[in-house]
Amino acid sequence: MPTLSVAGGGATALGALLVVGFVVAGLAAGDVDWVRLLTTRSWDAPNGAFGVTAMLWGTVAVCVIALGLAVPVGWAAATALSEQLPPQLARPLRTGVELLAAVPSIVYGLVGVAVVRPFVSSAGDVPGGDSLLAAGLVLAVMVLPTIVAVSVDALAAVPVATREAALALGLTRREVIRSAVLPLARPGMRAAVLLGLARALGETIAVFLVIGRADGRLPDPAGALSSLLAPGQTLTTKLGGPEPVLAGAVGDHRAALSAVALLLLLAVAGATLAGSRRGRVRCVARIRRAGRYRLATDRTATWLRFAAVALALALLAGVVALLLGRGGSALSPAFWVTDATGSSGGGVRGQIAGTVLLVLTAAVVALPAGLGLGLLLGEYAGPRATRALRTATLTLGGVPTILLGLAGYAFFSTFLGWGKSWLAGALVLAIVAIPVVALTTAARLDQHAPARREAALALGLRRSQVVRSVLLPHARPAVLTGLLLGLARAAGETAPLLFTATVFAGAAAVPTGIVQQPVQALPTHIFALAQDAADPAALASAWGSAVVLVVLAGLLLLAAVPARRRLEASS
């Protein structure tokens, strides 16, 4: 078991090293003039001008739009779900929201192409609709489920006794929520926003499809708002474009791109770590004079919250309706079992096979590595090492997947000379899944296990026996749940595969080696088709593929449900 833990720790270290090494090696490849980089707006590689202010503006603008819309709606919906709706109704709604949070981001990208872009185009008189506003709206829809799900968890953690004590004093329901529940839940709800922010900052694919990717756009002082209706660029979309993998991106150009990667990494790591910190609860009771319209205000607040739930549900229903309405081709079995033909015809058999191969290989790597790292976090490491490792694992889990993809490209495809290889893609996907497995395992070990661990040690068991006989059986359902959740996430990832593993067409059904053995995969297939949005046949095929992808990821999630139920029952 210690061997497994060391292997797990090693795998994580390698994953972290991959990303850090990619950034550091890139920065070392040329000179970065940080002052000019941070103060120049134009990015003109052939003429050696590298400025990121326009990308920073784009990033800030889309994140502010996304959070500005998603936070109030998300908090209100979470409050209604946790505090006001009857449990029989709230429970299925919660599950629905969690499912929405697990929808692969490429699907949100498709929603952006199909709905948001035309909407912005007609409402704002923007040709094509590619704009910061469209990107912000897509991100708002994408991070809303995350914010609701994490906030509901924070609210549910407030003890029932707190609510009863406040109700017993004659407070109205709204006053109970305001004065007793929210102060206790607020740190968790704030963490929900930070995690949503981390997701928004790091998202590449969905934004890529609707932002227009125009360099050097900064708002005029007079028309900041109108610039939201113009195309732009964010840090992630810059990295998601073809530039980083061009053979010409060497020297200062490569260094500047690595600086963009570093900025992105720092921003996302900051948001992830701040969001995962267990905040201290400051219970500042809000005492207000009893108003004359207590009950009326109560009703208004309630209706607003219900409206927020209805909006979240409408989004869920909208996504499902879009998938079913436009992805009709996936309803015919032929789509699943025939190969793709031409640029938009045929089925997706090859893509399904490729995705399954990638996910299975990732599972083979992520299971032992994640379990080992989880044991290291929960059992073997000392308190200080645990804190450091936890931070590293959280950070790795939050690294924007486009950076994983670029790092994988630099290491596996270029340095090791694998070119486009299914194994490179699977290994990068494993890095996506490992932190999920490890953190779920460690959380399970922190809960209940310490008492049993001590009881077993007191009977004279050696540590290896304690791990095998007490901790592993205790953690098994969590390991399984973590693996399935991690794989569901990995299955929908597009960005890590773009440069490392997949081609649009022409890959062998079963790879026969490692070097230059690409596969076809569903997410990258959808991504390629979605960029060809002018062709209705391509879009129809993209929606069909999206249905297949959602079904596959959904099957993994559904498989996780019984495991999680057993987990909750046996604790």
Next chain:
Amino acid sequence: MSSTTATTGTAVHADRVVVRTAERVLAGPVTFTATHGTTVGLRGPSGCGKSTLLRALVGLLPPGLAVEGELHVLGRRLDGAGSLSTLRASAGLVGQSPVVFPGSVLDNALFGLRHVVRAPKAALRERAVAALAEAGLWQEVRDRLDSPAEQLSVGQRQRLCLARALALDPQLLLLDEPTSALDAGSRDVVEASVQGLRGRRTVLLVSHDTGQVARLCDEVVDLG
């Protein structure tokens, strides 16, 4: 069984023992000797470090806590060489609230045996059954040895933990408030089992219940 020390003489010897973090003292200083076969009570108000001291005897302190002073348990210095697992197997600690492992009643009684003692299955089972009897639980569980241990009442679970430790035939038993989670009836049953050990095993009993200490112990050490 695994007796490496004589059954007469000193089981525990503590000389000015202190348990502390870097900043403050959590228990002690305490000096006492427990002779083999006696029951010694450790008494004191809540928070004076009774449980901490008991855990220090078998090296089960949480990280960051250190022991100072002379401490000999079953003939070996605690900071000396030798495996802690071996010491723990012969010095059974039973905690304040019963911790049962997932599995049946018999699985739990066998839990330590299976890992620590090499013997045929039937022999292990025999020892587990004998331990259940010694803990005063056999009559109640003989028909449900294969049902989940979690279905037992708190009092029964506490005696199951006692049996689990007794099955290893320990020379020393460390009981940490063994009845604090129990109702009066269950308390009497556990006390009777502890009383039955008198003279045969060394028992260190931590309790804030002065009546209980008076009923069960040959000697009393006051802490704090």
